[in-house]
Amino acid sequence: MWKGCVNCMVKIAVIGDNESIKGFAAVGLEIFPCERDEDAPALLKRVVDAGYGVLYITEHYATVLSKEIEKLNRQFSPSVVPIPGVSGNTGIGRQQLKAAVEKAVGSDIIFHS
Amino acid sequence: MAVLNVNPTRMELTRLKKQLNTALRGHKLLKDKRDELMRQFLDTVREVKVMREETEKKINLVHTHFLLASSVMSKETLDAALMFPKQEVFLETGKKNIMSVDIPTYDYKTRTGEQSDIYAYGFASTSFELDDAVGGLAELLPQLLILAEKEKAVKLMADEIEKTRRRVNALEHVLIPRYQDTIHFIAGKLEENERSSRARLMKVKDMMIEEQITYKRNHPDAV
Numbered sequence: 001m002w003k004g005c006v007n008c009m010v011k012i013a014v015i016g017d018n019e020s021i022k023g024f025a026a027v028g029l030e031i032f033p034c035e036r037d038e039d040a041p042a043l044l045k046r047v048v049d050a051g052y053g054v055l056y057i058t059e060h061y062a063t064v065l066s067k068e069i070e071k072l073n074r075q076f077s078p079s080v081v082p083i084p085g086v087s088g089n090t091g092i093g094r095q096q097l098k099a100a101v102e103k104a105v106g107s108d109i110i111f112h113s
Numbered sequence: 114m115a116v117l118n119v120n121p122t123r124m125e126l127t128r129l130k131k132q133l134n135t136a137l138r139g140h141k142l143l144k145d146k147r148d149e150l151m152r153q154f155l156d157t158v159r160e161v162k163v164m165r166e167e168t169e170k171k172i173n174l175v176h177t178h179f180l181l182a183s184s185v186m187s188k189e190t191l192d193a194a195l196m197f198p199k200q201e202v203f204l205e206t207g208k209k210n211i212m213s214v215d216i217p218t219y220d221y222k223t224r225t226g227e228q229s230d231i232y233a234y235g236f237a238s239t240s241f242e243l244d245d246a247v248g249g250l251a252e253l254l255p256q257l258l259i260l261a262e263k264e265k266a267v268k269l270m271a272d273e274i275e276k277t278r279r280r281v282n283a284l285e286h287v288l289i290p291r292y293q294d295t296i297h298f299i300a301g302k303l304e305e306n307e308r309s310s311r312a313r314l315m316k317v318k319d320m321m322i323e324e325q326i327t328y329k330r331n332h333p334d335a336v
Contacts, residue, residue: 009203009222012258022192023179027251028200028223053204054219054261074272076215077206079265081257084169086176093165097264100271101158104151110158 010077013047015040016058020085024056037064044068053078058085062092069096117295121302129299133292140284147277150212154270161263168260171253178246185240194239195247202254214273216266219258 014024018033025031030052034043040061045068047055055078062069062082069080073096082093098111119125183191205220329335 010206012202012204020176022195023175023246023250026195026198026200026247027254028198028202029254053206053217054258056257056261073265073268076269077217079217079261081261081264083257084172084176086180089169089173093169093264097158097161097165097267100267104154104271104274110155110162 010051010053012054012056013050013052014056015043015047016056016061016083016085020058020087029056034061037061040064041068048072048078055080056083057081058083059090059092060085060087063090066092115291115294116298117291119295119299121299123303126296126299126303129292129296133289133296136284136289136292140281140289143277143281143284146212147274147281150214150270150274150277153211154267154274157263157267157270161260161267164256164260164263168253168256171249171256175246175249175253178242178249182240182242182246185242190239191243194243200251204258211266211270212273214269216269217262219262221255221258 012029013032014021014029015032015034017035021031021033032043032047034040044055044057044065055072057065057069057080059082062080072078072080082096084090084093094111098108101110102108117129119129186194200223203222205222207218207220209216209218
């Protein structure tokens with residue numbers, strides 16, 4: 001594991017349904033297709049243990065894995081970023097930011113809607 | 114009044130005064146830390162909000178291009194075109210320290226430096242929609258990485274702000290009043306002791322004088 005070292009080379013993983021993420025393979029990110037919701041937690045664990053520095057997760061799976069992601073968000077690494085999939089935008093990325101603001105400030109003063 | 118369970122001695126008083134001083138200084142420092150963290154946090158969040166909206170829009174656009182490409186091309190050709198990427202991205206991670214919060218920084222390196230050298234397929238068998246999609250995604254990549262960095266910063270800072278706020282509140286509303294009350298209590302107790310011992314001394318003195326007077330009265334010829 002690279003944890004603890006100052007400058008390290010790490011890779012970027014993309015998790016989601018095949019349809020949404022296959023494009024990311026073309027630009028050099030590593031894709032981990034996931035077709036069933038039940039497989040998602042195991043897949044996430046595998047990816048995290050492999051030491052990827054940044055994880056992009058499609059919003060559908062970000063919703064499924066919200067508990068695990070919540071845990072990862074407290075750690076220094078990896079960064080987990082929800083991205084919209086082909087099925088559209090569910091707004092969970094926004095929700096996570098909203099939650100962070102609420103946690104820090106006490107009430108949401110940025111996103112209020 | 115919440116008084117700590119201590120012996121009301123002078124030594125305890127000095128010790129508590131020292132602790133109160135430390136607590137006050139810590140409270141001030143933590144308050145400053147909280148304020149500065151909050152300022153930076155709000156700045157970052159505002160930035161991230163705009164960035165996320167923009168990025169989501171762009172990703173959706175890329176998805177549209179892919180959808181169009183897959184409608185023009187057969188699934189097999191599309192998969193084959195994307196299966197063997199030329200490009201590979203490495204992240205160099207560093208650490209940045211904002212008000213004692215460690216925040217990762219990402220610096221990315223690609224295997225092929227050339228922007229136009231990312232297409233891993235021949236242009237003959239693929240549609241231009243696919244070029245648009247892959248090109249758009251490659252352009253989007255730096256922005257996605259900045260987003261990852263900033264969002265992580267936001268989440269880590271939110272955690273730290275919450276912790277610091279709790280510490281500040283605990284010091285302000287629990288620890289410091291408790292110390293102050295205890296110091297007040299000990300000071301009062303010590304004063305009380307002093308008064309009572311003085312009263313006792315005066316009483317003893319009176320008794321001694323009285324004794325001398327009676328002695329002198331009974332033995333008028335004594336020196």
